[in-house]
Amino acid sequence: MRIYPASDTPLSERHVQAIWYDSTLRPSTLRTVRGGELRVVDPGVWNLEAGPDFRRAVLEVGRDRRRVEGDVEIHMRPSDWTSHRHSENSDYARVVAHVTWYQGDPPRDLPPRCLSVCLGDFLRARNDFSPDEIDLAAYPYAKLPANACPCERFFGRNPDYGIEVLRAAGRRRLEIKARRLVARIMRTGDPEQVFYEEMLGAFGYAKNTVPFRALAERLPLRELPATEAAAYEALICVAELEVAARHPWRRANVRPNNTPERRMADIAAIFTGGKPRHLGACHFAVLLANVIVPFALARGALREPPPWLPPEGLNATTRLAAFRLFGRDQNPALYATNGVLLQGLEQIHRDHCLSAQPDCAGCGLVQALEADCCKKEKE
Numbered sequence: 556m557r558i559y560p561a562s563d564t565p566l567s568e569r570h571v572q573a574i575w576y577d578s579t580l581r582p583s584t585l586r587t588v589r590g591g592e593l594r595v596v597d598p599g600v601w602n603l604e605a606g607p608d609f610r611r612a613v614l615e616v617g618r619d620r621r622r623v624e625g626d627v628e629i630h631m632r633p634s635d636w637t638s639h640r641h642s643e644n645s646d647y648a649r650v651v652a653h654v655t656w657y658q659g660d661p662p663r664d665l666p667p668r669c670l671s672v673c674l675g676d677f678l679r680a681r682n683d684f685s686p687d688e689i690d691l692a693a694y695p696y697a698k699l700p701a702n703a704c705p706c707e708r709f710f711g712r713n714p715d716y717g718i719e720v721l722r723a724a725g726r727r728r729l730e731i732k733a734r735r736l737v738a739r740i741m742r743t744g745d746p747e748q749v750f751y752e753e754m755l756g757a758f759g760y761a762k763n764t765v766p767f768r769a770l771a772e773r774l775p776l777r778e779l780p781a782t783e784a785a786a787y788e789a790l791i792c793v794a795e796l797e798v799a800a801r802h803p804w805r806r807a808n809v810r811p812n813n814t815p816e817r818r819m820a821d822i823a824a825i826f827t828g829g830k831p832r833h834l835g836a837c838h839f840a841v842l843l844a845n846v847i848v849p850f851a852l853a854r855g856a857l858r859e860p861p862p863w864l865p866p867e868g869l870n871a872t873t874r875l876a877a878f879r880l881f882g883r884d885q886n887p888a889l890y891a892t893n894g895v896l897l898q899g900l901e902q903i904h905r906d907h908c909l910s911a912q913p914d915c916a917g918c919g920l921v922q923a924l925e926a927d928c929c930k931k932e933k934e
Contacts, residue, residue: 566686571656572608572629573694574674576601580689582677587670588661591617599627601695603871604761605807606646614652616670623670625651633659633671642666695875705921707882709928714889717881720924721890724906725899726860732845733852740853751776751826753846758818760841762809766794766802767818773797779826786823794819813838840867844894864894876900876908879915 574580576598585593593616599609607626614623626649630636633655641647642664652670653661661671678684710717736753740746752771759767774793780786794815804815811817812833821831844864851857869877869891877885877900890896907920915921 566631566656567691568629568631569691569694570686570689571631571654571674572601573689573691574678575609575627575629575654576695581674585672585674585677587616587672588658589671591670593670593672594620596622600875601871603695605805607650612652614670623651625649627652627654630655632657633662636662637664704879704882704915705918706880706915706924709924710880711882711885714881714885718889718896721880721896721899721903722862722893723899724902725895725897726862728898728902729844729849729852729860729895731902732849736849736853746854748776750846750850753850754825754842755822757842757845758822758838759815760813762805763815763818766798766804766815769798769802770794770819776826781827783823783827783829786827787820790819790823791816836865837868840865840894844898860895862895864898866892866894866897869897872904873897873900876904879908 575595578595578598581595581598585595587593593614595612596615597611597613599612602608602610608629609627612625612627615621616623626647628636628641628647628650630639630653633653635655636642636653641650642662648666650666650669652672653665654672654674656673656675658673658676665671706717710720736749739749743749748771752768755767755771756764759765770790770793774789778789780789806814812835817833821834823829824831844867848857848861848864852860869887877887877890880900880903881889890900903920907918
C-alpha cells in the first residue's frame, strides 16, 4: 500500500538555495541562460526573513567581469517568479539574478537587467552530484562560504579576545541608542512620550515596528485611558480605524504570543500599572536592551552601560556575525548568555560586515585588530 506520495523531483527549492550558497556544491563555471559568463564572488547573505532568498550578492558577468551587486531569488522554475507575483512587491526590486533549477523562458516582469541562471543545466548530468547527500539542516549556519573570514584569525584561537571586542561593541551600541534618545527628548521636550513610542516600536519587533510607532503617535500617552481594559480597547480601536489602512499588520510567521492584539494587551497592562500576560523572558530582554537601558542612560539614571544583560536570543544577524567572527566550530555559549555581547554582534555587523563585503576587503574592524595586535607585540 502506498502511504507516502512520491515527489516529482528529488530536489526542493531549499536544495537549490544550498547549491547556490555553498561553493563546494555550486559549479565553478556558470553561464546565464543567454550564454554570458558568470562568476559568483559572493553568493550573498542567506535571508531568513521575507523578501529575496539572498541579500547583497556580488557577481561578475562576461569576459570583462563586469561587477553586479544586489539580491538573488531562487525558484524551481522561471515561471515561479510571475506566479508568486514578486514584481508587485518592492522588496524584490533589487534582485539582480533569478536562479532556477529548470530551464525556461525568463519572466518578462523581472527587474531591469536581471540575470537568469539555470543551475540544473550544470548539475543534472554530473555523476558526482546527488541531492540526497546535501544536508539541508546544515544551512545556512553550519555551512559558510569556503574562505574563512579574516576575523577568525584573531578570535578563533583566542575567544576571550573576541568576547572583549564584543563587549566593547555592545556597550557602544547601547550608548548610540542613548544618544539618539537624548536628541529626541531635546527635540520634543516630552521624555515620557518618547519612552512610550520607543516601547511600542520595540513591541512590534522588526515586522510590525512601523504600525506600532504609528499607533503611539495616533494615541499618545497623555490620551491613553488610565485603566487596563479601557486602554486596551482604545489601542485596538485606534489601530483598526487609523493605523491599519496605511500600515497593515504583518502576520505571516508571527507566533501566537506576538500577534498585534496580544502585544497591545501587554502595552495596556504596562502603561496602566498592570501585569503583562504574554511578555516572555526573551521579549523582556529585547525591551531592556533596546529601550529601558538606553533610556536610563539618556536620563542619567545609569552612568555607563552595564557589562551584562539578559540574552534576547539569537537571530539571523547575530548568528551570521558570530560565524564570521569565530569560525565554523565556535561555541554559541561564548556569547549567547549575555545580551551585551549579542548587541555587540549586531553592532559589528552594522558597522563592518555590511560595508566590507565581499571577501571582507577593506574591513575597518580587521584593520583595527591588526593595529591592536601590533601594539601589543611592541609592548
